[in-house]
Amino acid sequence: METIDVRGLRMRYGATDVLHDVSFTTGSGEVLALLGPNGAGKTTTIEILEGFRIRSAGTVAVLGVDPARGDEVWRAKLGVVLQSWRDHGKWRVRELLAHLGRYYADPWDADELIELVGLSDRADHKIKTLSGGQRRRLDVAIGIVGRPELLFLDEPTTGFDPVARHAFHALVRRLATELHTTILLTTHDLDEASKLADRILILADGRVLASGTPDELTRQIAGRDEVRWRVGGTPYVELTGESTAFARELFTRYGEAVSDLEVRRARLEDAYLALVGGDR
Numbered sequence: 001m002e003t004i005d006v007r008g009l010r011m012r013y014g015a016t017d018v019l020h021d022v023s024f025t026t027g028s029g030e031v032l033a034l035l036g037p038n039g040a041g042k043t044t045t046i047e048i049l050e051g052f053r054i055r056s057a058g059t060v061a062v063l064g065v066d067p068a069r070g071d072e073v074w075r076a077k078l079g080v081v082l083q084s085w086r087d088h089g090k091w092r093v094r095e096l097l098a099h100l101g102r103y104y105a106d107p108w109d110a111d112e113l114i115e116l117v118g119l120s121d122r123a124d125h126k127i128k129t130l131s132g133g134q135r136r137r138l139d140v141a142i143g144i145v146g147r148p149e150l151l152f153l154d155e156p157t158t159g160f161d162p163v164a165r166h167a168f169h170a171l172v173r174r175l176a177t178e179l180h181t182t183i184l185l186t187t188h189d190l191d192e193a194s195k196l197a198d199r200i201l202i203l204a205d206g207r208v209l210a211s212g213t214p215d216e217l218t219r220q221i222a223g224r225d226e227v228r229w230r231v232g233g234t235p236y237v238e239l240t241g242e243s244t245a246f247a248r249e250l251f252t253r254y255g256e257a258v259s260d261l262e263v264r265r266a267r268l269e270d271a272y273l274a275l276v277g278g279d280r
């Protein structure tokens with residue numbers, strides 16, 4: 001059974017379709033990233049899968065259940081990261097996580113979880129005293145307190161500093177690899193998507209434009225590396241799929257006259273821009 005199975009998903013608000021015909025699946029322990037410009041339909045998709053929005057058409061199964069009819073037992077298997085804990089400002093970090101854990105059969109130990117998300121030095125602090133990034137880490141901790149089979153992360157690292165981001169990436173990989181948690185995340189950070197995701201789905205205007213591993217997308221769509229160099233002070237640039245052979249040829253031909261050689265590998269960003277347009 002697929003963890004998520006979406007076929008022909010449509011969503012209409014009033015007279016406007018914001019999801020046209022979205023289909024995809026994820027297997028157990030897979031990290032799938034939804035990428036796409038503002039308004040592409042990423043949050044709408046996630047909220048339908050979480051059971052917070054009712055779709056207009058199509059079939060959706062999440063852990064074998066239609067989210068529109070998901071019960072409490074089903075919901076307890078999902079990790080949902082909300083930003084709705086602001087009103088618990090007077091609670092302390094450990095206290096809130098221990099409290100929420102009691103709703104689940106096999107929750108994380110609060111201290112282990114706090115350590116996992118890197119909030120150990122804030123365990124006894126009140127939530128209202130946390131910084132923005134620390135609150136996001138707490139949001140993630142709350143999302144995984146029940147050891148979910150499937151975790152939804154909607155732009156999880158917004159507002160993280162580079163160290164927190166790095167730690168968070170390690171956490172996501174650990175959840176997927178060691179605990180076999182399936183993870184569906186949205187992000188605007190292409191570097192994050194290529195590091196974290198086993199598979200990427202590019203969504204624009206409510207349609208799936210492409211999907212594949214980060215490498216597949218980069219190779220299929222962007223394809224070529226950029227080679228820059230100078231000969232006798234004159235700059236040159238060439239796009240090639242064979243950058244190593246090209247560089248070798250340059251040296252064979254021009255020898256020591258070649259300077260400032262740079263090879264920029266095709267990146268996911270190139271593929272993304274080629275697909276969704278660079279002028280947005």
Ligand SMILES: Nc1ncnc2c1ncn2[C@@H]1O[C@H](COP(=O)(O)OP(=O)(O)OP(=O)(O)O)[C@@H](O)[C@H]1O
Pocket residue numbers: 013018036037038039040041042043044045
């Ligand atoms: N409740 C609503 N009523 C009407 N239109 C809505 C509603 N919620 C979302 N939309 C529209 O649906 C489209 C998709 O929005 P959605 O939030 O899913 O995009 P997104 O890909 O998550 O964007 P972002 O990257 O900006 O977060 C947008 O055009 C948005 O204006």
